[in-house]
Amino acid sequence: MARPTFLCTAALLAASAPFLTGCAPSGTAEAGAAALTPKQAETLDKQLAGKVAGKPETCLPSYRSNDVIRVSDNILLYRSGGNLVYRNDLKGSCPGLARDSDIMVIEQYGSQVCNGDFFHLVDRSSGIRGPTCVFGDFVPYRKPAGDAG
Template sequence: MRKLLLTIPAAMLLAAPAMSEEKPRLTEKQQIMLDKRLEGRTAGEPKSCIGRNDQRNMTVISDDILLFSSSRNAKTIYVNKPYGGCHNADRNILVYRRSSAALCRGEIVQLVDNLSGMTMGSCAFGDFVPYTKDAN
């Protein structure tokens, strides 16, 4: 029985990267917002961490897609797909505590209700995929 209890969490960890590869289902409005933000940009190789400057502006597209950048008109926007999604991220404040200035894959984010201040859940960041403006 003890071996079974240890293998279940291990199987969940192994399945998490596969879950993040699934294409998220977006509403028409969410898809338009994502397309607008990524228009004229090309995807790069995923990064496991982003620096403090690239965390200044976060946009919640859906429970499955978060965008990070240094500003609204930043040259590079990072797309993050939290493992298993981040349910109601658009209705709550995301609070993350870390030991370094970098924000990295696997870090846990707590969702805190705007009004009550109560923790409403948590989620874990996936890879950060950079989308950089194409040279004109």
């Protein structure tokens, strides 16, 4: 009698395979990262143009986290003047972040925002809380010394 259960399980797995593969990211260089649209890629390229990536930092002081650019549902940029931008690749996707219409509410403990800290989105018109998202490391991108452009 174990055979019918096995056949049912196999049939369910076979039927759900197209749905499961539909959730997988396509055309990405990083595991779990969603591919950028042309507009998102242009925004990222424009903000990081001429800058060199530095050593990832686990925390970002609050005074440097005021100018946020939402590139995609996975990537945030924090501008700190014209020569310094911090890139944060979130730990997983944050559905709706790229729309830039919801309010980001950061659950901050202390004077810094750190890798592993949470934030959630709140719908601007209804006040309904959206997904909870998690920060990754903050990678500084700086213009090389002596680069005036």
